Amino acid sequence: MIDDKKVIFSGMQATGNLTLGNYVGALKNWITLCNEYECFFSVVDLHSITVRQDPAELRSRARKLLTLYIAAGLDPKKNCIYYQSHVSAHAELAWILDCFTYMGELNRMTQFKDKSAKHADNINAGLYTYPVLMAADILLYQADVVPVGKDQLQHLEITRDIAQRFNAVYGDVFTIPEPYLGKAGAKIMSLQDPTKKMSKSDENLNASIYLMDDKDTIIRKFKRAVTDSEGMIQYRDEQPGIKNLIDIYGACTGKTPEETVKEFDGKGYGDFKIAVGEAVAELLVPLQDRFHELEKDKAFIDSIIKDNAEKANYYATKTLRKVQKKVGFPERIR
C-alpha cells in the first residue's frame, strides 16, 4: 500500500511495434485501473536484451513506448512511467531472488521453451532467468495487482512462489501479487489466421493492426481480413474471423457481442469490415495525434523520465534495503 492505495505494477518490452492486441490485452486495462491504484508502468528494457537488439533501435523504441504509454491515457504525473534500466534495484533484487529459485521451476516455463526454439542460436542465461527478473520487478514495488495477458500467468505464478518461499524464511517481506486479466475474451486474433493470436512479431504485416497504422491502412487491412463463407454476422466459435471482428468492434466501442450482432443484422461482411476499421481508426487516430505532439515536446518527456526514475528508485530501494538486511548483507555506514 502507498498512501492507502493498492499498488499496480506492469511492463512491456520495447521489442517491436505495438499492435491492437497489446492495446486491448494490456494498455487498455492499465488505463481503466490507473486512477484507482498507485501505479508503476515500466518499459522493461533489461528484459529486451534477452534477445539480440540493435542498440540505437532499442533506445529509440524504448522512448517511443514510454511516450505511447502517456499518449494512450496514462498520467505521468500520477502514474510512475519509467525505464527499468534506470532503477538498478531491479537487477540487484533479481540476483538475490535467483538464489531462491529452482532450476526445475525455470525448466517448466513455456515462454522459455518457445523463445529458445525461436532463437536457437542464442539461448542465453538471461532468457532462462527472465521470470526471476520479472518477479523482482513486481516484488520491488510490493505490487498487489499485476494486469497482464493470459500468456504471462505462468510468470505470475512463479513470482508468487518465490515471494512465498522468501517470506517463509524471513517473515512478511513481500506482498503476494494477484494477476488481473480484465474482461474475459480480450484476446485479439490475427486478421489473416483467426486461430492464431495477433502478435507484433508476425511476419505478415496484414495480420496485425499496428497502433501507428494510418486510417487507410487500417481500413485496407480489415477489408482483407480472413472470414468465412457463411455470410451471417454471428458470434460463435465456428466463425472465428467474424467473432474476432466482433470482439475488436466491442473493444473500441464498448458494445457487447449481442448489441453488435443486432446492429449489423442483415448487413454484409463488407459493410461490417469497414465499420470495424472505422471504429479502430477512431480510437487510434487521436492516440497517434497525441503521440506525435508529445514526441515533439522533448523537454517534457525528459522531465517525466527524470522525475519518475527518482520516484521508482525511492520505492524500489526501500524494498531492496529491507531484503539485503534480511539475507544478512552488512549494513551501510553513513
Ligand code: ATP
Ligand atoms: P511477441 O509477438 O514479440 O511475442 P506480443 O505481441 O505477444 O509480442 P508481448 O510484448 O509479449 O506481446 O505482450 C505485451 C502484453 O500484451 C502482454 O500483457 C500480453 O499478454 C498482451 N498481448 C499481446 N498480444 C495480445 C493479443 N493478441 N491479445 C490480447 N493481449 C495481448
Ligand code: LTN
Ligand atoms: N514479460 C512481460 C513483460 C514484463 C512484465 C513484468 C509484465 C516484464 N516484467 C512485470 C508484468 C509485470 C511480457 O513479455 N509481456
